[in-house]
Amino acid sequence: MGPHHYGWWILLHLVLFVFWLGGDLGVFYSSRFVIDPKLTAPARATALAIMSGLDLAPRICLILFLPSGVTLMACDPHGARLFGIDLFPWWLVALVWLFALAWLTLAVVTHRTHGRLTAVARADLTLRTAAIIGMAVAGGYTLIAHDPFGVTTNPRWLGGKILLWCAAVAAGLGIRITLRPFGPAFGRLMAGETGPDLETVLRRSVNGCLPYVWTIWGSVLAAAALGVFKPGANL
Numbered sequence: 001m002g003p004h005h006y007g008w009w010i011l012l013h014l015v016l017f018v019f020w021l022g023g024d025l026g027v028f029y030s031s032r033f034v035i036d037p038k039l040t041a042p043a044r045a046t047a048l049a050i051m052s053g054l055d056l057a058p059r060i061c062l063i064l065f066l067p068s069g070v071t072l073m074a075c076d077p078h079g080a081r082l083f084g085i086d087l088f089p090w091w092l093v094a095l096v097w098l099f100a101l102a103w104l105t106l107a108v109v110t111h112r113t114h115g116r117l118t119a120v121a122r123a124d125l126t127l128r129t130a131a132i133i134g135m136a137v138a139g140g141y142t143l144i145a146h147d148p149f150g151v152t153t154n155p156r157w158l159g160g161k162i163l164l165w166c167a168a169v170a171a172g173l174g175i176r177i178t179l180r181p182f183g184p185a186f187g188r189l190m191a192g193e194t195g196p197d198l199e200t201v202l203r204r205s206v207n208g209c210l211p212y213v214w215t216i217w218g219s220v221l222a223a224a225a226l227g228v229f230k231p232g233a234n235l
Contacts, residue, residue, distance in 0.1 A: 006075050013068050013227075016061040021220050023057035028213060030054060034186075035203045041189055048186065052111075058216075059107050062172065065165060066131065067093075067100040073158070103127040114183070128173060132166050139163040153234045157226045164223040171212040171219070178208040 033039060033047035074093050106124040115121045139162030142148040142155055182205035185198055 006072075009068060009072050009075060013065070013072060016065055016068060017220065017224055020058045020061035020065070021217065023054050023061070024213065024216060024220075026054040027051050027058070031206050035199075035206050037199050041192075045190060056108070056111055059111060059172075060104060062169060063100055063104045063107060066135070067097040069161075069165075070096045099127075103131070125173070128169055132169050135162050136166045139166060154232050156232055157230045161223045161226045164219040164226070168216045168219040168223075171215040174212040174215075175209045178212065179205055181205050 030047050030051035034044050034051060036044065039047070071093055103124070106120055106127060109117065110121045110124045113120070139159045142159030142162065144159075148155060148159070181201055185201040185205065188198055189202070
């Protein structure tokens with residue numbers, strides 16, 4: 001793979017970063033209208049539809065960050081070989097892409113059905129948990145080992161980047177758990193129910209996600225910084 005092909009993978013990684021963070025900002029902004037009691041129920045439903053549509057982009061980008069990152073690690077930027085080191089043979093990279101595409105399918109179906117397909121939602125949760133555990137182990141090893149996986153360029157920055165990705169995925173699960181009371185409460189709102197107790201449930205569900213949202217933003221930005229500056233690397 002020549003340098004120009006390597007550049008395309010870098011571009012993909014950057015596009016995923018932009019749409020992940022930008023989509024999340026859109027979700028956050030539209031959520032302010034969803035919990036605004038001054039708006040009519042139809043207006044809040046429209047805001048929720050916008051928020052839900054925007055939320056799909058970060059979900060896709062989060063998942064595709066994994067195979068695109070593995071491909072970047074495996075590619076030889078000097079064009080000597082398709083995959084530069086023995087740790088990442090073509091079949092391993094292909095398996096990572098297949099895993100990510102299966103995960104992506106489950107995530108999209110779960111999003112479109114709002115989690116009503118229990119088996120699909122559980123499978124999505126299982127893959128997310130497996131990804132967090134597996135990548136956390138790999139990131140931790142890369143961070144503390146002297147020459148992780150035989151790499152001698154001091155790739156501790158990469159270990160940090162992997163752990164930050166795990167933190168973002170875990171924060172996404174935190175958001176999913178925190179939002180559980182929101183759906184039934186919003187359904188009551190659409191059925192015509194009003195009152196301070198209902199608004200409290202809606203507001204607490206959405207605002208309770210803010211620490212997780214900030215964790216995602218901070219993790220994505222910090223991971224991008226590590227990818228650009230590569231602190232400590234002997235390149």
